[in-house]
Amino acid sequence: MNMKRREAVVAAILWLATGVAGAAGPAPTCLISGKEKPASVCAAHTKTISATCFICHGPNGKSVAAIPGLAGQDKDYLVTAMREFRDGKRESTVMQKYALGYTDSEYEAIAAFFAAIK
């Protein structure tokens, strides 16, 4: 009985997934970690990697304390800052360690996210 119910749930979810894809035609895709994925996967990825910065830089990058804010910063400024942190061209306490953990395309995506916040 329980197993049947679980299977029903899985079936419902699968149906939904195919239903959505079918309705939208060939869904737009994106490249993530070398794999082609629905564009929604990359959008979700950008959302959460940007949100990892909130803990230090403030929710949505809006700072009320000593760590500088990121919200509304110029996109190119942010990308350049990340590259310079990574390459050790700009001094930092933690940012080199963070910059080394993300890729160039992630810098771009995160920078676009914060640049768009008013």
Place this chain on the structure above:
Amino acid sequence: MTLHRRDFLKIAGAGLAASLLAKPAFSATRSKPHVVVVGAGFGGATCAKYLRLWDPNIQVTLIEPNDKFYSCPMSNWVIGGLRNMDDLTKSYEHLPGYGIKMVKDTAIGVDADWRVVTTRRGKKIAYDRLVLAPGIEFMTDLVEGYAEGEAAGKVLHAWKAGPQTLALRKQLEAMPDGGVFVIASPPPPGRCVSGPYERASLVAHYFKQHKPRSKIIMLDGHIDVVSKGPMFKAAWKQFYPGMIEHRPNNQVVKVDHKTMVVTSEFEDVKADVINIVPKQRAGDICAQAGVRADSAGVWCPVNGATFESPTVPFVHVLGDSVATNMPKSAHVSNNQAKICAAALVELFNGREPDPYPVIGSTSYSATSDHTAGPIAVVMRHDPEKGTYVRQPGGGASPEGDEINFEYNKAWFEHIWADTLG
């Protein structure tokens, strides 16, 4: 499982049972899915908030027994006299504004087949997905005499912030100059590895000013000062020479609060103030749900992309309760919560969750009233390996300094705002 199906049918009647059976259909037709989150700490509160921010169509119920949140981060600052309890006591008042339904209660049972949570006050709450973020519980029975000592108020952990934080501070204030403060920490893994070393540093800072003949003996279940070792050792030498004795590989097995003797595997130590952090495991509700299922039965394995239990569908686990190679910190719990929230949004909308989430792990520790230092590591999920992989380039600062003391304060403000604000 405390709720048996038979009892449930008796209590709930056929109407609710039918609506429960219809739940998957609800989600599939995209009426409002319901997520129940247990525990409004760094994991649970963050997850509830971001679920609502990222998909207002999702209904969120957050179960938490406490009126207020007591932050463990900064609690060592209170114990060392740098801050007071008010500074780390935070309100839950902003969460309902996000559309989160707060239930002041304790979850005591989970029926994972019927997808119902039972609370201490007898509520039965149905869920489409359940997020468990209860933090830790202590395995006090591993230290002989601990329970008696704790009941007598003579043995404290102060490893959940709140009354014990204040009690420990009071005992240190009452301790005569020349006294001995014993702080014992368990072998890994446990909540906040660097916490005992920060605590020793800040208590030493207090002793140095007010009780300079006093001593701190650390009985450490770790093989060394395993987190930020060079930073702590340098600070102890510079600021508190001769005051802190660190004794590694020295697990406590017994405590006698009447004679105030702490016994480790190797020695007896006479103390004036006793702070023993026992070994920990995932909160009891995880056991009730059947997800406290690692080989030792203490932590909860999860799928790293969704934080769903691999064995109990629709139950997700966050924060310190998770069986993982990530440090058990507020910073990591907050990050995990966002990844779980984003995955739930994708799942409820019939899309694939991101298989490659990234987690940043940082903790700041103070070494005095004006110096602190961070550790920073980025970890990326590898779905093939089924684990998070530490990226090269991370690590700890070799010494504490003033700028990081300022950044540490900014970190407090921002993580509280991000979790509860």
